[in-house]
Amino acid sequence: MRIIIDGDACPQQVKEICERAAHEYNVELIIVVDIAHYIVSDFTVMVVEQGRDSVDYKIVQIFQNEDILVTQDYGLASLVLGKASAVIHTAGFFINNNNIDTLLESRHIGQKIRKAGGRTKGPSKRTKEQDENFEKCLYKVLREKFGRVKLNKKKRTV
Template identity: 35%
Template sequence: MEHNKKSCIYVDADACPGEVKDKILEYIHLADIRFVATYNHYSSNQDHALWTYIDDGSEAVDLYILNRVKRGDLVITQDIGLASLVLAKGVYAISPRGKEYNQDTIETSLSFRYLYQEERKKGRFHTGPKKVSKNDLDAFSTCLIKYLTENAGKN
């Protein structure tokens, strides 16, 4: 295995907006990028050297990523649960909207996620997430560039 391997970026791709995936690809020369999705999201138009498709399951993508990340890698996910698990491994985690997950605030985020899920069970919050805005993409780009800059040459 190569010792000077670039940082690895794992993308929880099932729910990652297309605009964010396109933004990630702009930095392919700086990091080893792995999009991970279930076969339900398979597309023959994707560069299959960058994509890993796995069997469907409620946590299948999360488990695949969790079992492969190492300290210093980046995970891009909307899943706060996955973010909390990778943070514990010394992995940097951001959302597709440019939110940096960190150890200081992850417990609060998990609590809000639980409350939101309870409200959804009661019939509230039927709509899905809002469309990614230019501000979201700008925030995401800022986080991604920060990660790449801070980790340049560390691996």
Template identity: 40%
Template sequence: MLQLLIDADGCPVVDLALFVSSQYEMKPILFCDTSHRIERENVITIIVPKGPDSVDFKLINALTKHDLVITQDYGLAAMCLAKGAFVMDQNGREMTSDNIDQLLSFRYESAKIRRAGGRTKGPKKRTEENNISFEMNFRQICERAVLAKGEWEKHEQKN
């Protein structure tokens, strides 16, 4: 069964993602630290001690090939892609092997500016258009993940 793994700390689309994923018979799992305790009925929530990357490492260890991950953390996204997952952010942007290097570079440059005392723009205020875009793209990725998982399982059964 496909899993939907959500880096739930600060994720504004948890409920929308849970609703959509239920239509694809996915097993949703929320990951958060003790300062964000996010729980939903009939959904597994994994709560880890607060600490740098503690949620990320727990999520990576639960991940299997073709699972879906929602995160805004480019470092976590890169690790998930390496394990064969489908990854997107809360705005519906898919992270792939084609764009992850550029996103990581942007993150690095922004951190460098902040360390030097500069300022970078924060995220824009969330709009209904963001939710619509997320849902449309998430449904497309769900379809692709279901197909990929099915093909992979057929291949594994033959071998």
């Protein structure tokens, strides 16, 4: 099991939560970005050429059974959903078989509105609640797989 982050447009707080969890559970973490993004991490950062969906193609290529995907991209999520332990949206909810069709449909409707010259609501300011919800989702998956971990004295017990 690995945590794979779609690094394009991934909030810094989400990256930090993933890094902390990967460290605590000794899980491999891979952040995939294109050359237009500069990311520094103690974990693996894969840099791909800039291009439409180049990060998505790389993630699909390297994704293995039971990996966890962190993304905002519903199309990418739908491609790995069948073999993922979990797909977690950066806003703090699971993308799964129960909601993927609705999410893809809402994306499609938004694209049609924009293509016709209309405006759709852009991204809202990130909230503390989203960070907390994301952390709960990620740790839920890790606990289900590995159980609870005891951390160093300086850190809390999960």
